[in-house]
Amino acid sequence: MKITAVESIPFAIPYNKPLRFASGEVHTAEHVLVRVTTDDGVVGVAEAPPRPFTYGETQRGIVAIIETIFAPQVIGLSLLEREQVRGRLARTMGNPTAKSAIDMAIWDALGKTLDLPVTELLGGFTDRMRVSHMLGFDQPAAMVAEAEKITDTYGIRTFKVKVGRRPAQLDTAVVRALRERFGDTIELYVDGNRGWTASESARAMREMADLDLLFAEELNPADDVLSRRWLVGQLDVPFIADESAPTPADVTREVLGGSATAVSIKTARTGFTDSRRVHHLAEGLGLEVVMGNQIDGQIGTACAVAFGSAFELTSRRAGELSNFLDMSDDLLATPLQITGGELAVSDRPGLGIEIDEERLTRYRLDN
Known part of the structure; x- marks a missing residue:
């Protein structure tokens, strides 16, 4: 189970429409496929999605850091030496999605080697999760129409609404339109991507106080420490730390400092x-x-x-598992299927996925 190779393959797949939110917009999925190969011939895979406006990573940067620094540090280690891998990668600052993709590709290879699904290696609590869908910036009618399509086609009934525009009424009107259209048949929460000030956030949340929101996420910048604590104290819904808490240490700091009361876990960055x-x-x-x-x-x-799906706590709420629906294509030989508002976990070894080599050849950028 020794690691013999770590590859980083850049690829680009257009979105059907641009994804717009307070911290930027995305027109093309310019991601990196990471493959870890062992001396037994097992290949584990994962995906590194760079977000330069959030974490400072770029596609070229991810490829370069893996090829020049990370791959030489982990080649020769066993799939079981995951803490050794973590420690070696941690010597280099930043680069969260590059590190995470290597880590997850190793877990995938380990599952395949042991003939066990990764979710069972992690905890195996359930075999599926409810799905939440993200709605990006648009006019109220267009966002309601998208929610109707998503609900009718996939059975999804939880929506995360991107907010953070000025004036805030552009966004509060959208949330209100969604609630008026669907009533209590859907769950709603909002994500500001740090777009508003604390006072703007408080006013917007007061305007939406009757809309039965589940959460508010990253409404204002985390480095506005005193205002952030003040804002969290004004809210009667959990305040999710996301971009502000990419590491366990950040989570501790945000929560104990009174700047958040919930947390978003993103495997792409941890x-x-x-x-x-x-x-x-x-x-x-x-x-x-x-x-x-x-x-x-x-x-x-x-x-x-x-x-x-591996843990009771993380499977309690609908997970944000549908953004791939906005992509014009993907790399999997057997696409993921959302049915009845849920996404089932594969019972095959590892992550249970297989790369379509023809699609990879079509979309890769290093040919």
Whole structure:
């Protein structure tokens, strides 16, 4: 079970329409496929989705850091030496999705080697998760129409609404339109991507006080420390730390400092090894948890549902597992299927996914 190779393959797949939110917009999934190969010939895979406007990573940067620094550090280690891998990668600052993709590809290879699904190696709590769908910036009628389509086609009944525009009424009107259209048949929460100030956030939340929101996520910048604590004290719904809490240490700081009361776990930025640390920390602190999405493709989504379904806490709420629906294509030989508002976990070894080599050849950028 020795690691003999680590590959980083850049690829690009257009979105059907641009995804717009307060911290930027995305027109194409410019991701990196990471493959870990062992001396037994087993190949594990994962996906690194760079978000330069959030974490500073780029597609070229991920490829370069893996090829020049990370791959030489982990080649020769065993699939069981995941803490050794973590320690070696941690010597280099930043690069969360590059590190996480290597970690998850190792878990995938380990599952395949042991002939066990990764979700069972992690915890095996359930075999499926309810799905939450993200609605990006648009006019109220267009966002309601998208929610209707998603509900009718996939049975999804939980929606995360991107907010953070100015004036805030652009967004509060959308949330109100969704509630008026669907009543109490759907769950709603909002994500500001740090777009508003604390006072703008408080006013917007007061305007939506009658809309029965589940959560508010990252409404204002985390480094506005005093205002953030003040805002959290104004709210009667859990305040999710997302971009502000990418590591277990950040989660501790945000929660104990009074700047958040819930946490988003994104396997794309903490892999499986550090996501377990965040999960156990959240469990010990009594926090609510949402499985977040880094605008992952189907590979990343398979990782997220494998982890989320492994634990009772992470499977309690609908996970953000549908962003791949906005992509014009993907790399999997057998696409993921959302049915009845749920995404089932594969019972095959590892992550239970297989790369379509023809599609990879079509979309890869290093040919």
